[in-house]
Amino acid sequence: xxxxxxxxxxxxxxxxxxxxKKLKQPSILGELILGMIIGNIGIITLTETMKDIADIGILFxxxxxxxxINFEEFKRLGKSSSVVAFxxxxxxxxxxxxxxxxxxxxxxxxxxxxxxxxxxxxxVKTEILSELKMIETRLGTLxxxxxxxxxxxxxxAVGIVASIATSGSIPxxxxxxxxFLSAIFLIVSLTLVIKLFKKFSEKFTFKMASIEDILLFGVxxxxxxxxxxxxxxxxxxxGAFIAGLIxxxxxFARVLFEHVSLFGESLFIPIFFVTMGxxxxxxxxxxxxxxxxxLILVAIIGKIVGCGLxxxxxxxxxxxxxxxxVAMIPRAGVELVxxxxxxxxxxxxxxxxxxxxxxxxxxxxITPPFLSSxxxxxxxxx
Amino acid sequence: xxxxxxxxxxxxxxxxxxxxKKLKQPSILGELILGMIIGNIGIITLTETMKDIADIGILFxxxxxxxxINFEEFKRLGKSSSVVAFxxxxxxxxxxxxxxxxxxxxxxxxxxxxxxxxxxxxxVKTEILSELKMIETRLGTLxxxxxxxxxxxxxxAVGIVASIATSGSIPxxxxxxxxFLSAIFLIVSLTLVIKLFKKFSEKFTFKMASIEDILLFGVxxxxxxxxxxxxxxxxxxxGAFIAGLIxxxxxFARVLFEHVSLFGESLFIPIFFVTMGxxxxxxxxxxxxxxxxxLILVAIIGKIVGCGLxxxxxxxxxxxxxxxxVAMIPRAGVELVxxxxxxxxxxxxxxxxxxxxxxxxxxxxITPPFLSSxxxxxxxxx
Numbered sequence: 001x002x003x004x005x006x007x008x009x010x011x012x013x014x015x016x017x018x019x020x021k022k023l024k025q026p027s028i029l030g031e032l033i034l035g036m037i038i039g040n041i042g043i044i045t046l047t048e049t050m051k052d053i054a055d056i057g058i059l060f061x062x063x064x065x066x067x068x069i070n071f072e073e074f075k076r077l078g079k080s081s082s083v084v085a086f087x088x089x090x091x092x093x094x095x096x097x098x099x100x101x102x103x104x105x106x107x108x109x110x111x112x113x114x115x116x117x118x119x120x121x122x123x124v125k126t127e128i129l130s131e132l133k134m135i136e137t138r139l140g141t142l143x144x145x146x147x148x149x150x151x152x153x154x155x156x157a158v159g160i161v162a163s164i165a166t167s168g169s170i171p172x173x174x175x176x177x178x179x180f181l182s183a184i185f186l187i188v189s190l191t192l193v194i195k196l197f198k199k200f201s202e203k204f205t206f207k208m209a210s211i212e213d214i215l216l217f218g219v220x221x222x223x224x225x226x227x228x229x230x231x232x233x234x235x236x237x238x239g240a241f242i243a244g245l246i247x248x249x250x251x252f253a254r255v256l257f258e259h260v261s262l263f264g265e266s267l268f269i270p271i272f273f274v275t276m277g278x279x280x281x282x283x284x285x286x287x288x289x290x291x292x293x294x295l296i297l298v299a300i301i302g303k304i305v306g307c308g309l310x311x312x313x314x315x316x317x318x319x320x321x322x323x324x325x326v327a328m329i330p331r332a333g334v335e336l337v338x339x340x341x342x343x344x345x346x347x348x349x350x351x352x353x354x355x356x357x358x359x360x361x362x363x364x365x366i367t368p369p370f371l372s373s374x375x376x377x378x379x380x381x382x
Numbered sequence: 383x384x385x386x387x388x389x390x391x392x393x394x395x396x397x398x399x400x401x402x403k404k405l406k407q408p409s410i411l412g413e414l415i416l417g418m419i420i421g422n423i424g425i426i427t428l429t430e431t432m433k434d435i436a437d438i439g440i441l442f443x444x445x446x447x448x449x450x451i452n453f454e455e456f457k458r459l460g461k462s463s464s465v466v467a468f469x470x471x472x473x474x475x476x477x478x479x480x481x482x483x484x485x486x487x488x489x490x491x492x493x494x495x496x497x498x499x500x501x502x503x504x505x506v507k508t509e510i511l512s513e514l515k516m517i518e519t520r521l522g523t524l525x526x527x528x529x530x531x532x533x534x535x536x537x538x539a540v541g542i543v544a545s546i547a548t549s550g551s552i553p554x555x556x557x558x559x560x561x562f563l564s565a566i567f568l569i570v571s572l573t574l575v576i577k578l579f580k581k582f583s584e585k586f587t588f589k590m591a592s593i594e595d596i597l598l599f600g601v602x603x604x605x606x607x608x609x610x611x612x613x614x615x616x617x618x619x620x621g622a623f624i625a626g627l628i629x630x631x632x633x634f635a636r637v638l639f640e641h642v643s644l645f646g647e648s649l650f651i652p653i654f655f656v657t658m659g660x661x662x663x664x665x666x667x668x669x670x671x672x673x674x675x676x677l678i679l680v681a682i683i684g685k686i687v688g689c690g691l692x693x694x695x696x697x698x699x700x701x702x703x704x705x706x707x708v709a710m711i712p713r714a715g716v717e718l719v720x721x722x723x724x725x726x727x728x729x730x731x732x733x734x735x736x737x738x739x740x741x742x743x744x745x746x747x748i749t750p751p752f753l754s755s756x757x758x759x760x761x762x763x764x
Binding site: 002003004006007010011013014017048049052053055056059211212213215216217219220223224226227230236259262263265266267270 | 384385386388389392393395396399430431434435437438441593594595597598599601602605606608609612618641644645647648649652
């Protein structure tokens with residue numbers, strides 16, 4: 001049963017890539033579309049196993065992104081990344097909140113909708129940056145840094161909303177604890193642990209180890225950081241990215257990067273995007289009204305203006321700042337947790353849930369062609 | 383949860399490999415032992431997802447074995463492989479049957495025990511041949527061919543036993559159908575399909591395709607053949623092996639082989655062997671008596687003498703014939719189906735089930751060091 005499901009998902013991935021190549025679009029677009037087709041005509045349903053394997057895909061993607069990035073540059077851009085992340089969170093939240101109020105909904109619903117706009121999908125932008133080999137550029141590093149900080153902010157915001165939904169109050173203690181643990185994790189990983197690994201990799205001669213052993217070791221480290229991040233409350237992929245940054249400082253970083261990205265791209269990552277597409281239910285669009293259209297526009301403009309402004313303040317060119325904003329458009333992940341929460345506690349109706357889902361689907365689907373054309377333009381200019 | 387389980391299995395695999403390197407043994411031995419430790423101290427239990435991922439591991443292993451083999455040699459050795467397989471099935475069955483009768487059990491139980499001795503574990507021998515880079519030798523090709531034929535025979539034998547257990551009669555029609563379908567599958571795959579693929583790969587210029595696309599395509603083909611084989615009643619890994627033979631004839635065989643085996647060895651294949659070890663319950667040995675010791679000896683001698691004789695008849699040297707026999711020792715897979723069947727229909731007691739399980743564990747664990755030393759001796763001589 002599982003093997004048949006896997007076979008269908010992989011055939012979808014291959015057809016999606018061929019479609020993308022014909023349309024001269026990034027491969028992720030075709031994978032998402034084929035996933036939508038497979039999911040909506042209902043050939044197969046998404047099993048737990050397939051979701052677990054898809055999780056390895058996103059883990060591989062972020063791990064290889066971390067490996068590709070120049071850590072010194074990442075540190076240098078830390079402040080700029082924070083500015084981009086914060087301005088890209090505040091503006092979409094405020095826009096979402098006030099638009100919802102304008103449409104006559106309650107303040108609580110408005111907070112929900114606002115929070116649903118703040119997170120960004122790390123997977124989509126990472127894949128496109130990887131395909132264009134722009135992860136390791138200054139712009140790619142800025143975007144990845146902002147995405148990591150966005151993950152921290154989103155997780156805290158969702159925690160707050162969840163608590164308001166269940167107990168009606170803001171859990172100050174828990175919020176502070178999450179901030180504290182996240183900070184400790186990021187700081188310890190990127191100062192102490194990174195130095196230890198560098199020393200370790202110089203001392204022990206890994207030259208004796210086969211590529212198989214190095215790869216196995218790399219996957220173990222990325223899972224260790226992923227699981228640790230998950231236990232703190234961050235997402236597993238943020239942990240994998242940090243693991244990539246750390247191992248990126250060792251001398252076997254090159255070997256690891258090449259193989260992790262090759263293996264990821266030939267199996268796990270396509271599975272991730274096809275199954276992501278499978279979760280997009282097109283019937284969601286049936287009851288879509290004017291509010292959905294406005295919310296989608298707000299979602300797009302919020303990130304382009306918010307993050308773009310942040311990048312501009314950090315002295316990136318106007319075209320680069322625009323690209324940063326576009327990279328942040330896709331949403332996916334935290335929104336689904338929010339929707340479930342809102343429905344479970346009866347705070348939002350299924351209409352609002354559908355509207356948020358539409359926003360997730362549309363922003364995810366428009367980003368690949370949009371971002372890849374913007375980035376190609378930048379690359380050409382250089 | 384899944385990621386934590388995966389992490390523990392992978393750490394087990396890495397420690398197992400380090401252990402094997404220290405002991406100068408094939409890596410599979412350490413992986414099996416670490417798996418036994420993890421499984422028996424009960425840190426984690428084996429989930430469905432992990433089993434599914436392990437199945438991809440054995441699929442990758444057999445697919446890469448098929449890719450490595452010289453097809454012309456495989457055909458030339460077809461008759462010899464059949465002789466080895468048949469003599470390696472008849473002798474263990476007869477020995478098992480009569481020993482069981484001698485110990486005072488019924489004829490039905492004797493048939494069960496006899497059948498439990500006929501199958502061979504493809505995974506163990508393939509991994510050791512791969513590690514020593516002997517898959518593509520004449521000897522390796524003979525062993526792989528015999529293993530494929532053994533799979534067909536075992537599946538038919540188990541079908542017969544299952545039918546005797548449930549209805550008391552031999553299902554002549556179904557047996558003939560299985561033989562017919564297996565023959566059609568093997569013949570069509572290895573004549574018509576193999577030629578089609580060769581033509582296809584020459585015509586369409588795959589040079590444009592990236593390694594990622596070729597790998598994805600390869601995995602799709604191996605799964606297609608695996609699922610087809612499974613539907614006929616053969617095992618999925620036999621299908622994957624046939625797919626490897628077929629794609630081994632295309633000009634991208636080399637690229638595919640290198641990456642499938644590298645990819646497999648660094649993630650999926652270690653997972654397969656660690657989880658295999660996890661299924662070995664050491665408490666099985668608690669109630670082990672004299673019968674188990676004799677059955678283990680019969681299992682070992684039956685394959686060494688039976689298969690060895692077959693190889694000797696086919697004009698292999700005495701040392702080579704001995705190596706063929708040793709390669710066929712490990713059991714695993716079909717036995718577990720048999721045990722479940724026997725217990726479900728009340729044909730065998732849990733004592734007999736334990737005895738068969740002990741035989742599976744011991745034959746699997748002794749083969750890696752045994753076979754690798756025999757093969758190294760042969761290699762040295764050459």
